[in-house]
Amino acid sequence: MQQVLVRTITSLYILSVFAYFLFFVTQNKKLGTTGFFLGVSGFVFHCALLVWRGVLLRHFPVSGLYESLVFFAWLVLAVYLATEVRLRQGTNGVFIMPLVVSLMAYAASLDSSRRPLAPALQSPWLSVHVTLCFLGYACFTLAFAFAVMYLWQERGLKTKKIDAFFFRLPPIEFLDRLGYRSIAFGFIFLTLGIISGSVWAQNAWGRFWNWDPKETWSLVTWLVYLAYLHGRLALGFRGAKCAVVAIAGFGAMLFTYFGVSFLLPGLHSYLK
C-alpha cells in the first residue's frame, strides 16, 4: 500500500515536471496550470501517505532518513504551492518540482520499513522542532530557486545576451523581492526551530546547547542567513550579492541536513 502511494506520488510529480517543462518551453499557460494541478494532486496523496504512516506508527513520521525526506519534500511542495496560489507565475515550478522529485526518488530508493521510535525522540517536542526546522529549510529551498533564476536573468541583462531564457524568466526585481521574502520567513522558522530544539535539549539532555555537529552547523546556516538579512537591511545589499549569499546559505543548509548526518557523528544522528 505504501509502495503504491509513493509510486503514485512520484509519478504525479514527474508528470508535473514534464508539464512545467513544456510550459517553460512553449509558454502555453494551460500547461503551467496542468503542472500546478498535477503537483496539487500529488500533494493530496502525499498528505495521505504522511497521515497513514503516522497513524500506523503512532508518532509523527519524521524519524530516519526515509521519513525525513518524505516530510521535507512535502513541506517544500507545500510552501511552493502556497506561493504559487498567490503568484500564479508558473516559472518557479520548473525549478522546484525537479527538486521535489529528486527528494522523493531518493526516499523511494531507501529502506522504508517501519522501526520503533528511538526513546530519545519520544517527545511532543519532536513534531514542533522538526516541523519548524524543515519549514525553514523549505523556505530556503524556495529562496535558492529564486536566487538561481535571478543570477541567470541578471547575467543576461548585464551581458546583453538575449537568449530563450530571457523571455521566460520573470523580472529580476520580482526574483530579488521573493528571494528576500522566502529567506525572511525561513529565518524566522529556523530561529524558532533552533530555540525549540534547545528547550528540548534542556529537557532531554540537561543543557540548552551541546555543540553537537548538527547544532554547530545549523548555527552556521543561521549565521549565513543572518548575514543576508543584515546586508540587505543595514548595508543596502541587493540583487546579485544577495543571490550569492542565498545560494551559499542553501549549501550550508544541505550540509546541516545531509552532510552532518553522514559525516559527523553526534547526538543528532537519527537519520542513519
Next chain:
Amino acid sequence: MMNIRVLGLNHKTAPIEIRERASFSNSRLDEALRSLRASPGVEELVLLSTCNRTEFYVSCPQADRGLASVWEFVEDAMGMPAAKLKQYFYVHGNRDAVEHLLCVAASLDSMVVGETQVFGQVKDAYFAARRNNAAGKVMDCLFGEAIRVGKKVRTDTQIGKGAVSTSTAAIELARKIFETLQDKVVLIIGAGKIGELTVKNLYSRGVSTVIVANRTLVKAQDLARQFCGTAIHFDGIIEHMCRADIVLSSTSAPHFLVTREDICTVMRMRNNAPLFLIDLGLPRNIDPATNDIANVYLYNIDDLSRVCDANMKERLSEAKKARAVISRAAESLCERMNADLRPDKVSAS
C-alpha cells in the same frame, strides 16, 4: 469546385512608386469594389489595400475571365499597361491563394513578421467587401477562416512576442528588470525624437513620474507638459537620478555627461535599487563602464538593436511553427469548400 484567385503585389515584389499607385484609400475602396463586382466573370471579391500590399481576392466561375476583368481594372486604376505591371504582381490559385491569405492574416508575409496591424486590415477589407455586397458565401468562408487562423497563430505561437523596434525593446528590457512600471520614475535627458518616443511608450505603460532635463529649459518644459512631468535644469540630473529608476539620455554632447563616479554615488544614495540606463546619444552620453556597477543596467543604441535582432530571429523561428498550422488549415478549408461547392449543390442555390 471552388475557384479562387488572388492577384496582388506587396513590399517584396514592388517598389514604393508602384505600390502607391495601387493603393486604395477608404473612399476609393468602395467605388473599386462596386465597379469590380459589376465586371464580367467576377462573382465575389475582397480588396485588401494596406501601405505594403494591394491584393484582389476573387471568386470566379471561370478563372480566366475573372482575372482578365481584374487586370483591366488594375490597368485603369494605375494608368499603366498590364504588360509593364505583370512583373510586380503575383497570382495564386485555389489552395495557394487560401494559404497566401492565411499567411497575410497571420502576419507571416509582413515586412515586420508578427506585427498586429495587418490582422485588423484583413478584417476591415472583408467588412468593406460585405458592406458593398461584393463578398458572398465563398469569401465568408475564406475570410472567416483567415480571421480564425490569424487569432490562433497569435495565441498558439510566440510570433508577436519580443520587441523589434528600439523604443519597444527599451520597454521590454525595463519590464525584465522591474516587476511593474507603475511606481517608476523616468528621467529623460535631452529632448531628442527617439527619446521622446520611448518616454511616450513608457508613459502609456503607466510610469508614475516623468522628469525632463534639457539645456534649454523651455524645450524641457514643453516636453514635460506632454507627460504631466516636471522640467529641471541640466545640472540637477545627478541629484534627480537618485529618484529615477529609468534614465534615458539622447543629447548630442561631445563627451560623457554621466560618469562612472556619478553612478556610484547615485547607487549609494538610492540604496542599490536597480537603475536602468538607456543611452541613445551619439557620441555616447553615459560612460560604458557604469554597466559594471552592481544593479545598474546600461544599454546603448547598438545593444538595443541587438535585442531587436535577437527577437526577430525568435519570431522567424516561430513563423515556421505558424506555417505548419496554416498549411493544415488551408488543406482542410479547401476540402471543405470543394465539398460545399460541388456543382450539383451550387446549381440548386
